[in-house]
Amino acid sequence: MIKYFSALLIGFGSIGLVKAQNDSTAESIREIYNLALNEQQGYKWLGELCGLGPRFAGSEQATSSLLYFKAKLDSMGFKTSLQAVKVPHWVRGSQEKAWIVEGIDETEMAITALGGSIATPAGGLQAQVVEIPSFEALDTLDLEGKIAFYNIPMDPTYINTGFAYGSAVKQRWGGTIEAAKKGAIGVVIRSLSSSINKYPHTGSMRYAPDVKKIPSGALSTYDAELLHRSLKENPDLLVKFQINSEWLDSNYSYNLIADLPGSERPEEIILVSGHIDSWELGTGAHDDGAGSMHALESLHLLKKLNYPIKRTLRLVWYMNEEFGLSGAKVYARNAKNMEMRHVIAMESDGGGFTPKGISMQTSPEMVERIKGYRKLLEPYGIYQFSSGGSGADIGQLQSDDIVLIGLRPDSHRYFEVHHSALDTFESVNPREFTMGSATLASLIWLLDRDNVCFNCGG
Template sequence: MRFLSRGVAAVALAAALAPAAQAQSASKIDSMAIRTLYDEALLRGQSYENLRQLTSQVGGRLSGSPEAQKAVEWGKAAMEKAGFDRVYLQEVMVPHWVRGAKEKAEAKAGSKAVKFNVCALGGSVATKGKLKAGVVEVTSWDQLAALPDNQVKGKFIFFNRPMNPTFIETGRAYGDAGDQRRRGAIEAAKRGAVGALVRSLSMAHDDYPHTGTMSYDEKVTKVPAAALSTNGADRLSQLLKANPTLTFELEMSCQQLPEVKSYNVIGELKGSKYPDEIISVGGHLDSWDLGEGAHDDGTGIVQSMEVLRLLKATGLRPERTVRAVFFMNEENGTRGGLKYAELAKAANEKHVAAMESDGGGFTPRGFGVEADPATLAKMQQWAPLFAPYHSQEIGPGHGGTDIGPLKGQVKALIGYDCDDQRYFDIHHTAADTFDKVNRRELELGGASMAALIYLISKYGL
């Protein structure tokens, strides 16, 4: 081993430690910046009050409705008031389905009648008066396929497969059971059934029916499709076991109207160093019509706007342009997300990353990332910065429905991940109201999103 003089050794040691020291210094600076974002959110956060305004002044805002247009106007005014560098609307044509009068349903066995809480699935056709038929219960596609035609034709198919409670991630359970809602009417019609009844997608046992989008096949007859509450589904199953010949009566007056012009609402903070590189953060402005659309997705909307406000209020000017996007029509068409990606590609915009909050405004846990391994690994190096806030879980996951069309145009699609164990109790129901949102959880979520956007803006991907 060659020995160095004390002075030469000191210089060599300093040189060897320089990268580590620089990294430690940068980490400390970033840690302080992130603390500033959290302090601003927890002391002066505006997400909760913005959500109060959206839910109280507008409420449910189904695509194509007057309420959806009112939400567009609210969103544009709110971002202009926040003083962002640019606020504008992006035109998009959206479906216009209306529920009509409150749905009615009851089962009859002889002279005994039992009423049920039901709601039409989004996009369903009407019953054209009272639709009466027998009921056949199934819990799997294989079970339906095995039934003889004469046991199915002219009846309601009752899809009664519950969400799998053993899945720790409730979103996985939702996706697993959701094929009944999405394809139930198609598969029922193929077998000659007159309609589809679907168990609500929830692990809660209550009397709230859950709506949600469903589909039709133009080659197959369109039959009405309705959701039963979980309590109602259990009750109908019990009644069928006691009397398989009971009849079910359903009345729905929903209607599909011509498409309507609507808008994505967009606000920007211009990047100080790389203004042509764009980071998008958003949620969907539309909601189903039964409740106020508070957790789905009012929380995502106000958190996305809060990201820009936090960066502006703390003086942490982003080096890359950050856009808050209020997407229209996530629930029944994804038209807003498709239009945003289409126009971004046509303008040859350079998108670094896109983040979406659409899992409720609950306690933050981290982020799910769709990206190549190297990009994901870079983001995971930032996890220790989030550890003090318990939102350090950064790993592979779903980015989001609205930002999905950007795949191929961005380095990473990022989904804000929060504790969603309670989410599907209220999802797509009349119970999705402002009072179900916790202020502190909501503001913590906005801060965690702003922190990650700050890091991406500073270092790129």
């Protein structure tokens, strides 16, 4: 009986303790969001970054933007270092044009070269065009001597537009090879945009070593629709397009690494990251200036609040996610060689829209454990905790001993701006963006305090 009562008392006592801990944890998180929303410091940095111009890997601008912020981080007390990364050097030309040609009538269309495409002949490339409405249809079509027109829209029924993008992106990265195998002389694709607009969206494409290289560009969705309708009326119309991109010798740039050493377990690293390179049609505000600044601001918030952090907090700005992930590959290789102990890696590469949750790549037990944070983060609109992909850059670090986490912002508007001239600072909302930084900071705070063995293989 005494035993029973004392057990009951201990039980009640520990419930009280847990509640008090939860209350103080909730208060700490509230402080993170308060500071973030009052300051909006990351948004200001994002404005500064975008003001420096686009940051296409291989360009001088990409490296100089990185170095500009390195100096800033040095003055903020981060321990910074640079990691050399070999980057391809492809330059988009200024002469990007396309037309529908019917007799003497020419209707202009908006086009941009896909990243990595060779140029057309100087006067442009003109031929009959074959529309490809699906990947399956490709087998039955004769493309010999023709311009292939991939017109495969992003499926609008996906709620997460990332999946719609994933289902249609093959036309961009693999479509040119397949068309060239069938004798096509050029490729135009429908831009991977979730809306109909007049802005073409670029992105990387590939060639295969044993397949003829042919030029490829993306038409705006508005013009892809126009071409589709025009072909219905006149299947014999011609398309003419001109792009004058060129390949130069590879360059070197850097990943930026910035550490805040941990107080108890400095050898264990919590990495938080974005990619600093961008496409050059806009200024890469959402992709991935926002993610880069989410990562920086999250560490800034914890530092400014003076929260005790046991492990080393590491900011990584990867170079060249867009054009081959070379920065992430160099970082992961080096981390392995140096036997670095990464316990958690986070990435924000889904834009600066309202965050809704996270996607985790880790053991089912750890997923369940992190789902336990939901109650603390729900007041801030963070309620989606799912297993799945985390991010392309941190994915290179995948092992049994690491928890990979990708921030998941609302995706409905992301692919309207993604890889296009619309991806500018003006398209980022300060409050929506700032919620992302505070969410990452809160997760870091919770994970670092969680009494769990991260390197115990599950």
